[in-house]
Amino acid sequence: MHIRSAPCRIACLLLALPGLAQEPARNIKFSAFGTLGLAATDTHLVEFRRDSSQYDGAIDKPNAKVDSRLGVQVSARLGDTLLATLQVVSKYNYAGNYRPVPTWACLNWNPVAHFTLAAGYLSYELLPNGDRADVGYTYTFVRPPVEVYGMTGITRLRGVDAAQTFTLGSGTTLQLMGYLGQSVEKTSGGASFGTWDLSGGLTWAASAMVQSGSFRGRAQSTYFKIPNNFGGTVPELQALLTGLGADLGQPGLAAVANSLNVKGTIGRSLQIGGAWEEGPYQVQGTLWHVTSDYVAIPTTNSGFVMFGYRVGDVVPYGLFARSVSHPNPIPDLGNLGSLPPYYGPVASLGAIAAAGVAEGITSIDTNQNTFSSGLRWDFADHADLKFQLDLIRAHNSTALMVNFDPAQGAQWNGKATVMSVTLDFVFGGGR
């Protein structure tokens, strides 16, 4: 299915609805949501991105691209059991533009009590309390913590999900859910990796969610088969390693070059989180564990905890997030990085190739933590203003801050402060 075709089909279906629906005027809802945001850091040495779907990020001048977004949605109830939804979001992306993409274009079918089946373009639920990452109005902080969600990559898929809900007691439910489909994402890997096309990768996931009164707990296990190799300088590095291997009579270098093919490898994640909202209190947190078969994607553990307390229309909050990566060992390259001078230009190329492999293996590490504090002000029925200050501390290396000039990035001392202000709004979707 072409990426543009499903929304068009859903739109056509929605236009045909008045003839199907019992009460068309009430059953079709048009709505919109958005965030107008400004973010700036205190350094020009690295750029702060919200996640890897963004080409570049904020430096020491305020910019709107990190958090701003606009979404529109049409939903229609078709009788008692079918809900059609089309949602399109425009936000800053991997290519450095705001091209709109479908985040939902699906039919949600509820044929029998407690069972639902959805098909089409679907978005994963990421945050532990069910917040939608694109709809800033639904969550308290300015953006999902980058340590946990900054390298997520896969947030949308083209496929099906099924959910069965069991009632465990008065007001307590257990929902078991499964996803199956293909991803529809592209991410930006900076100069080294270029645009990484993750679309078409087989993805499947299973989740369990418990809702009991004010508490919501959720666990999800996700598998993803990576569909495409990296772009950027990786193919050049592979060609260089293969050529040097042939010239030097070291077949092991060709094997290292092959190991840099990410296509066909499997990524796995396990996330466990919970949220509790009661009266003025808001608490939520999550832990993520990510592993991969691929040599350059490290095993990473991350998590965050957030606490907020509402005073009237204002919610002061604090948040701590941390990510720790355990990179794979750098493959054995023999003496490639220190060939004797009599190899001439080959020695120089060998040193370049060895440095390239070392950088490639460690460049997706995400060793970083952030203390955030902020204020959400619900100044109108369906709008809020947020102010947030993030104190970032990076350790060793971090892929969460990017710079296209490695020499400049190397001068960074691992500390950054991000100041953000956002205006979130929803039209027609709340109550």
Add this chain to the structure above:
Amino acid sequence: MNRAGILPLVFAALLGSSLAGAEEPFVIIVNPASGVTRLTREEAVEFFMGRQKHLPSGLVALPVEQVLPEPVRRRFYELLVHLPLPQVRAQWARLYFSGVAQPPRQTDSAEETLQVVAANQGAIAFVEQSKLDPRVRAVLTLGN
């Protein structure tokens, strides 16, 4: 007028002003043919927060909500969900923009609410207790 005549009037006036200031309980109502005779607060939360789509009797639920002045609505949701109204709005935005639920059907008056509930077997709504009439069945009282 003698003292004996004035005192009952003063008492009646004080009682009247006291009653006018009292906050009236809400009742959760369903259609008498819904097969539902009683709900707990926790069960009622499921319907008004979009988490449950079927009544305990198996009928597809049709949540209905009257457009009310903000202070009244705020009080209802604090009694029902124990959450401030902005939190309720945010939770509904999560559900709606996830493509899994639509907010309750809105009515403009208590009379319209009663009519909708009386006409739909799966309807579930709330009204102030004084609006209750025999066309509907009360299954839970909040704030009494």
